[in-house]
Amino acid sequence: KAGVTQTPRYLIKTRGQQVTLSCSPISGHRSVSWYQQTPGQGLQFLFEYFSETQRNKGNFPGRFSGRQFSNSRSEMNVSTLELGDSALYLCASSTSGDLTDTQYFGPGTRLTVL
Amino acid sequence: AQSVAQPEDQVNVAEGNPLTVKCTYSVSGNPYLFWYVQYPNRGLQFLLKYITGDNLVKGSYGFEAEFNKSQTSFHLKKPSALVSDSALYFCAVRDKAKAGTALIFGKGTTLSVSS
Numbered sequence: 204k205a206g207v208t209q210t211p212r213y214l215i216k217t218r219g220q221q222v223t224l225s226c227s228p229i230s231g232h233r234s235v236s237w238y239q240q241t242p243g244q245g246l247q248f249l250f251e252y253f254s255e256t257q258r259n260k261g262n263f264p265g266r267f268s269g270r271q272f273s274n275s276r277s278e279m280n281v282s283t284l285e286l287g288d289s290a291l292y293l294c295a296s297s298t299s300g301d302l303t304d305t306q307y308f309g310p311g312t313r314l315t316v317l
Numbered sequence: 318a319q320s321v322a323q324p325e326d327q328v329n330v331a332e333g334n335p336l337t338v339k340c341t342y343s344v345s346g347n348p349y350l351f352w353y354v355q356y357p358n359r360g361l362q363f364l365l366k367y368i369t370g371d372n373l374v375k376g377s378y379g380f381e382a383e384f385n386k387s388q389t390s391f392h393l394k395k396p397s398a399l400v401s402d403s404a405l406y407f408c409a410v411r412d413k414a415k416a417g418t419a420l421i422f423g424k425g426t427t428l429s430v431s432s
Contacts, residue, residue, distance in 0.1 A: 207360070234418055246407065246422035251415075259415040293360055300418050302349055302411055303368045308360040 207309035215315045221282040224312045226294030234300030235277040240291040253300045289316045319344045321410045323423035330398045338393040338426045340408030349411035350391045354404050398430045
């Protein structure tokens with residue numbers, strides 16, 4: 204099976220712009236989660252989608268949003284970009300999304316905000 | 318609050334020697350624990366997990382981890398380190414307050430294996 208894919212791999216934006224990142228989960232996986240990785244804060248959970256519904260949300264401002272489509276593909280959007288949004292954004296998928304499931308991660312999208 | 322700690326920022330070991338990367342956790346109830354590895358400019362790769370059962374969990378690439386409930390630890394081990402094991406290692410615990418797959422990660426430990 205193909206792994207989790209994320210596009211684009213690299214992005215450069217300027218402050219105030221918005222950005223959309225895309226994630227395609229492993230075939231058959233219905234749960235998709237997003238994480239932000241920065242040197243200062245480490246890995247932090249953004250949100251999780253299951254069957255097109257946001258099931259959980261981390262402690263991030265409303266500028267961060269996401270959605271999931273019927274084919275389980277997911278997008279996350281960041282509006283009004285700030286310098287501090289520069290990070291590696293990781294998507295992870297799992298089969299049924301229950302507590303014992305393993306999450307498999309994509310390669311990430313490196314976002315740089317200038 | 319649930320948390321996981323990796324007390325060492327860096328672990329240095331010579332090739333062929335055993336390695337240990339430490340992880341302790343704080344979770345109410347039974348923990349669901351995971352180890353991931355990250356190579357430069359790559360995503361996280363799953364190594365192993367503890368859900369229940371045998372305290373010694375075997376995973377990918379010859380790694381194993383020992384769950385110790387009394388010490389609230391889940392240390393990652395490998396009998397003989399390889400230079401190619403050099404990477405960033407993350408311990409994580411499932412955030413059971415969220416009833417989904419959200420993980421709480423430690424800060425990470427950089428493993429450096431010298432030849």
